[in-house]
Amino acid sequence: MAQIFISYRREDSPEAAGRIYDRLKSHFGEKQVFFDIDSIPPGIDFRDYISESVSKCDVLIVIIGERWFARDDNGVSRLEDPSDFVRIEIEAALKRGIPVIPVPVGKAKEPAEAELPTNIKDLHYRNSSEVRSGTSFEGHIQRLIDGIENATNEVLTPHKLEDVEEREEKYSEKRKSGKWKVLLGIVLAISVAVFAVWSFYQNDSKPDKSAAARATEATKVVEDTRNNEELPLKELYIRTSKDSPRVAVGEKATLYVTVKDKEGMVIEDATVLISSGGGKFLESDNTTYDPATRLHGPYSVSGKTKQNGVFTSWWVCKPCAKAYVMTVTVSKEGYKNKKSELTVNIK
Template identity: 25%
Template sequence: MAQLFISYRTSDGKDKATALARDLGALFGDEQVFLDKDDLRAGVSWRAEIAATLRARPVLLLLLTPELLTAIDGNGRLRIADPADPVRRELSDALTGGAHVIPLLCDGLDAPPTAADLPEPFNRIGEFTWRPLRAYDWQHDLARLVDDLRALGIVAAGPAATNGGQSATPTASARRRWLVPALAGAVFALGVGWYAVQRSPTTAAARPSATDPGDVTGAWLATLATDETLSLSLRQSGDQVELNSRPVAIGRRADWADYRRFWRERFGSELDFVTYRGKGSASSLPGDRLVIDIALQIVSSPGDTLTDTGNLHATLGADGTTMTGTLWLNSKQAERPLRLVRTPKSN
């Protein structure tokens, strides 16, 4: 039974709940994290399934978003005041079952609401220690939450959490969450770099065939937008893939302005370059093209201080020289299209 239950308002908490489930699942094991959209079985009563999970006394992670507290129904009444409201039922069942509750203050709320002003059972959340969970400081907030969960006795479970996340037969839930390796999640929670990827020499393109899905080892140019490209090096060994990038200049990038300001205030220095690193899997079914799935870390360059995490998911083209896929960054809470072109080996 899952030890961690994520409760959220779908209207403005779904993306953050999904990212939180993915990162906690990478560390503690997907089977330890209950997220309704992934873990409700077909043909069962969703209320009964959730109630049964909460009776097992998991830790309830309550995502406090603006809509969770202020959403109204068709009659203009607060949804959290309605005994039938799903989020209210989840919190009520958790408290009745003796679960530990951790309210997570999300973006859009500058301070915890006054619990005494909230309807039951939300008027009890003041009894518990609050934690922030902000997109712009995702790694720091998540690391602190992970420390809290470990202090509560939450431990990794299952082979996916004890074998670097590279289970030979990943579960359906793990595939839905992009097979983020547990090793990456564990070490970014500590807020330090977790391995050094050595750049490998580029090799000739391995053209996929009916029996050989190909190899992605070599240099690649990744295009995220018309004016944004990354020079990447990939190294494949069997079903394992490592990624490293050249330093990326962010000093003039508008999308990094807020984080650079935060960095300046926190460390008293400028953040002008970052490097992408990653480790993941390469897999294919018979007759299908090779798919790579890589857990990413974006670190300062120099310094290797973690600034962001995410995921790269791409499929190798039939000619072995291109890949198309998506890039997810937790700080953005959004997915971007991605195209990679193999760089010819220089003589």
């Protein structure tokens, strides 16, 4: 499972970093998100300690606030100091070649290449994912989560897997208990049937309707017991993505919904329903439309996942809101219905 390292300056953006950490922790699980180096053991080279911590992660999130450069009295950025914690974290991640996602917060912008030391200039070329406060926060944080999942090919979140495993354990106990109920029901049915046959021959070979009725009831007991032995519904896992982080007004967006099971195996023929609340869903990638006209309705689309477990749809809008948070619902016989969201940001 993906390990996420959050790099930030405490004097720059502690509140934004804390809020982002809470959402990532909620989605991926607390054990998967590394937030703070609270204490470095005495006598340990902090450069090695930080590098080792970053080496255990699969993606680095660099939170950039308005004071991220933290210049001294002479106007020199702290990033110019080779011993700067943030610089060491970024250097270590870039050397390992893992995804590094700049996350501008507040009014900050992504740093220009000229503002960065030579060893971390590549940060300028890493695609950023801004997270602003206010009404934009939910859409931005979902886009960041999507970006992390896309960068790490993460589908199943570990804390959800732990919950599923715990439930499977409970269901296993129920199944064992249910099997004993069925066995007892069969024994009871056999006993009643034997009694019915004995009663039949004890009445001068005249059919004893009450005995036959009792035999029928015994058979029904077995059937009811079997019917009551319901197997638990399995869990579905959804991953939503799109071909572009932002689309322009009148520009077609390709949306993907990938469905898998607990073991990460793709699910074919799952029913997917996407509702946008605006814009227009297209029947296929080849469907023509006039981007100069008003594009509205239908506001939802449904279909089945293919052999690769993916359902693909196409959507456009004009006029457009700043962002659309679409509802994704997936259903499949033998599985619990699953809901998720897919955010499409507009340029």
